[in-house]
Amino acid sequence: MTLPTATELPIGAVVTEPGSTRRNITAGWRALRPVIHDDRCVRCQLCWMYCPEGTIVELKGVFKVGNRTYDTKYEINYDYCKGCGICANECPTKAIEMVPE
Amino acid sequence: MQVQKTKHIEALTTNYAMAYAVKAVDVDVIAVYPITPQTTIVEKISEFVANGELNAELIHVESEHSALSAVVGAAATGARVFTATSSQGLELMHEVLHIAAGMRLPIVMAVPSRALSAPISIHGDYSDLMNARDTGWVIYIAASAQEAYDTVIQAFRLAESVSLPVMVSYDGFLMSHTVEPVELNDEEEVRKFLPRALRPYTLNPKRPVTMGPLASPDWYYEFKYQQVLALKEAYKVAKEVDSEYGRRFGRSYGVVETYRMEDADYAIVAYGGASYGNARAAADLARERGIAAGVVRVRLYRPFPTADVLKALDSVKAFAVVDRAIMFGSPAEGPLYKDIAAAMYMHGIDKPALGVIHGIGQRTIYVEDMYKIYTMLRENPRKEVVFMGVRV
Incomplete structure (x- = not known):
């Protein structure tokens, strides 16, 4: 890929396209991958609140886990998760496991 | 207009x-x-x-x-x-x-x-x-x-x-x-x-x-x-x-201002009001005493006006740069001196250039001090940094 030259770029490093950071997939930074064990998850939402990158996805619906039914479920957006492990550290039921990539 | x-x-x-x-x-x-x-x-x-x-x-x-x-x-x-x-x-x-x-x-x-x-x-x-x-x-x-x-x-x-x-x-x-x-x-x-x-x-x-x-x-x-x-x-x-x-x-200054430089053999390069004013007074004094003296003032400091400074100093035999700041540990302690030295070196110009550090912490720069610089240039043109007005 040929990158633009100094005179082709907007001055002052201004980014003119809103939301272009979404193209910057940061999954490659990750050494450890968080894996949610849904059977241990009590839907407390702490991982969703603590994630510094907003990569915990809260799904709405009807989710049966064993003999319990929940209206939410948490998943991880692995495109942007950098593997910091804050979610696993905060999880009160140890439902998130950090697995080497 | x-x-x-x-x-x-x-x-x-x-x-x-x-x-x-x-x-x-x-x-x-x-x-x-x-x-x-x-x-x-x-x-x-x-x-x-x-x-x-x-x-x-x-x-x-x-x-x-x-x-x-x-x-x-x-x-x-x-x-x-x-x-x-x-x-x-x-x-x-x-x-x-x-x-x-x-x-x-x-x-x-x-x-x-x-x-x-x-x-x-x-x-x-x-x-x-x-x-x-x-x-x-x-x-x-x-x-x-x-x-x-x-x-x-x-x-x-x-x-x-x-x-x-x-x-x-x-x-x-x-x-x-x-x-x-x-x-x-x-x-x-x-x-x-x-x-x-x-x-x-x-x-x-x-x-x-x-x-x-x-x-x-x-x-x-x-x-x-x-x-x-x-x-x-x-x-x-x-x-x-x-x-x-x-x-x-009705008023303009150029990026470099010169004073009595037309036929000057010796120049003081300076910046700021006190240095420029006293250097001009000293140039007048020096001329009364038979030294063809002039002054170059750098008004635009960054970007450095290399071409204008070199042109202004083109025909002098020797010059001095008066700096009111010290670059500690530098090969030449005056910042403007070092800029001019670099500019001259890059353009293959080699002439005696005296670096003068003065006016530090508002130490008074006398017209006589500036006049003395002209006599130093005439009597012993050299490349050196001197600290003027300090008790050593």
Whole structure:
């Protein structure tokens, strides 16, 4: 890929396209991958609140886990998760496991 | 081109002249934090704002770091902005100096220069400015209240033309607090000289952009090279702005000013009001005593006016550079001396050049000292740095 030259770029490093950071997939930074064990998850939402990158996805619906039914479920957006492990550290039921990539 | 019909002359300190220029320019946002010897600039601006003579937002901040940060933010929205500082205040601003330049914001800042601690000195020298010389800002050093007033107006035009921040510096106390006659321009004419134009990128919710992002190794260097190009362009534009200002308002200075250099064998190169004034008086004295003496004053310090300085010194047998700042541990302790030495070396010019450090912490520079420099040049032309006026 040929990158633009100094005179082709907007001055002052201004980014003119809103939301272009979404193209910057940061999954490659990750050494450890968080894996949610849904059977241990009590839907407390702490991982969703603590994630510094907003990569915990809260799904709405009807989710049966064993003999319990929940209206939410948490998943991880692995495109942007950098593997910091804050979610696993905060999880009160140890439902998130950090697995080497 | 219109020529002003009546002259409006006021007795002003250089600091007050700066405030009058800011009013004429119709600045939108000023962020201020007091520090000697700068304080009276923003005091006077506060008065203008309080009286309704200047319709601007005056932000009182808690430090110089915040003062420059506030005008960075305001400039990013497209506002015309101004701040001022000296000495420790300029040091505290240092990281934001690089940010303002890297973001290419047309900020104008006044810097009445002052010595740095320790020991504490509130008096003038150029140690503060010289620490900021390679931050990507355009730097002017004025030599009179009138020139400082004119330079602020030129600085806004230049800043907005090349998208670079500009400092206008001058002698702390020796100029900042001394009164001179200053001819003030018609404010309508100043605003015609500085038409408001939409900048290509501003913070505007209708056209969202990101400013000040992270640049990875694949991108960073290009933006720094853009700054190199912008400063080269600023050298050319500064001359054009000065010429046009001269046509409109009747006063122009060039980027380098010379005094009795036509047939000079020996020259003193200097910057700032006290050094230039005393050097001129010494040149007159030297000529009375049979030495063909002249003075070269560097008015635009960054971008460095290499071609103009070399041209001015083209026919001298030897010259001296008087610096009011010390670059500790440098091969030559004078910052301007080192710039000129580098410029000459790159152009294959080899002549005796004396580096003179003087006026540190506002140590008095006497006309006789400057005269002595001419005699040193004539009697023993050499390449050396000497410390004048210090007890050793």
